[in-house]
Amino acid sequence: MKISKYPDTKPEEDYPGVFRRDIIAAADGAPNFCMRLFELEPGRSTPYHTHPWEHETFILSGKGVVVSEKGETPIDKDSVVFIPPDEQHCFTNKGNDALRFICVIPIVS
């Protein structure tokens, strides 16, 4: 069993102002999926892209939008976002504070 606080995990800056912490990963013994915590600075965005795996996402704090081929949908605390495989998406922070969310993906070897 691993018990920690999320700030104990060192963040990686994947893109400018987009910080990712792998809070539960293969290195911890996770056999199937990886839990990450993202923190986006105000105005920052993840890339608008697609990939053959899903995202299961829960918004912890902040205000933003999820962008899909159908447009923008507002998200904030307690929002739940499921992005199926191969669907275009990005997350953008539209607020004045950090946009923080959990994002779980499968571990692919």
Add this chain to the structure above:
Amino acid sequence: MKISKYPDTKPEEDYPGVFRRDIIAAADGAPNFCMRLFELEPGRSTPYHTHPWEHETFILSGKGVVVSEKGETPIDKDSVVFIPPDEQHCFTNKGNDALRFICVIPIVS
């Protein structure tokens, strides 16, 4: 893409005072894992048990403990708990407010 707020999902009372919402599930098209949100009333606990799948857990609010064969470990907002397959565990609310956490499990057919 599914975008909702977690209270939109109807809770199931798995055990007295232990409420589970399947916020992203196979019915939503999730291919590999299911995201659930648990809410435990003060004093309530999940059963102390084991099973052959893992839990990846993030504490949203409240105060409690995780119980393992090694004893009790305090948890609260921003705690991260990884429970490997086949490890004894339960979550107990030791606070005066609800203990709320995300818990992701694999979908097994």
